Amino acid sequence: MPLSLVALGTLRPNQVAEGSGLFNLSRQLGGSFGIAILATLLDRRQNFHYARLVENLSTYDLGTQQRLSQIHPD
Numbered sequence: 780m781p782l783s784l785v786a787l788g789t790l791r792p793n794q795v796a797e798g799s800g801l802f803n804l805s806r807q808l809g810g811s812f813g814i815a816i817l818a819t820l821l822d823r824r825q826n827f828h829y830a831r832l833v834e835n836l837s838t839y840d841l842g843t844q845q846r847l848s849q850i851h852p853d
Contacts, residue, residue: 783802790798836843 783799786802787795787798838844838847
């Protein structure tokens with residue numbers, strides 16, 4: 780609410796409707812772009828960290844074999 784008052788407070792009464800529409804459009808677009816950028820960054824970082832974890836993982840490693848036997852005790 781305070782942001783809309785600042786954005787629309789200087790407009791004349793006959794400009795408030797157009798200003799409100801423009802303000803809401805820019806707010807929606809900003810939110811959409813922000814969410815898209817954050818989702819992309821999150822996905823890239825997840826892939827990076829997954830690759831870092833997997834590069835040191837081997838089925839021949841004793842620690843890995845012990846951990847797998849704890850998860851699936853067959």
